[in-house]
Amino acid sequence: MKKKMSLAQKINVLRASVMGANDGIISVAGIVIGVAAATSNPHAILISGLSGSLAGTISMCMGEYVSVSTEKDSQKMALIEEKERLSEDYDREFNYVKNKFLAQDIDPKLAHQATKELMDEDPLVTTVQERYGFNPKEFTSPYAAAVASLIAFPLGSILPMVAVMSFPHEIAIAATIIAVLIALIITGYLAAVLGKSNRLKSVIRNVASGFLTMLVTYLIGQLFAR
16 A cells, blocks of 8 residues: 655655746746847747756756755665664663753653653654654655656746747747746745745745846847847
């Protein structure tokens, strides 16, 4: 029977999806705006956008796979090290966990009792969570993160391509910038919600990075305009 993903694992997949879509929006927007600034040829703009979308999709997918695989390998090494610690000096690990509770101003008797109950139930999970901050029963799948990016990046890249191709060349760049900035507000907000960070700062950073990317590629395109 296939094991269901935990909430933490689902959030990690959603994070990969949001960031994949966000990167697709910014990357391809920068490409199509840069090319649109240099030429009004719709075929050149479309081909550049499609090429950027394909290259970005592969890059993002493999990047997520490598990143999550590396994190997973590090977590596995932490498990091996913690198993050795428990086998060599169980009392030291017991006291480590108890001291973590004491550092939170928990009553010493209560801290001892809580530590004993947790260590009796599963000493490895308890010590790994307290020492390294992750649940050894909830590894993030590198395949799930890679697939999420594989789907999300091209979906995000569709927006700037559709925007730049849907409007007359005279207003296509301005319309694309507006559409992209609105989309970046949404993805920045969602990223902050998933990461439990400041939403306003996340949105501002996301919009600023996207706008700067489009501005730079637009100016470069203008240098080659004919």
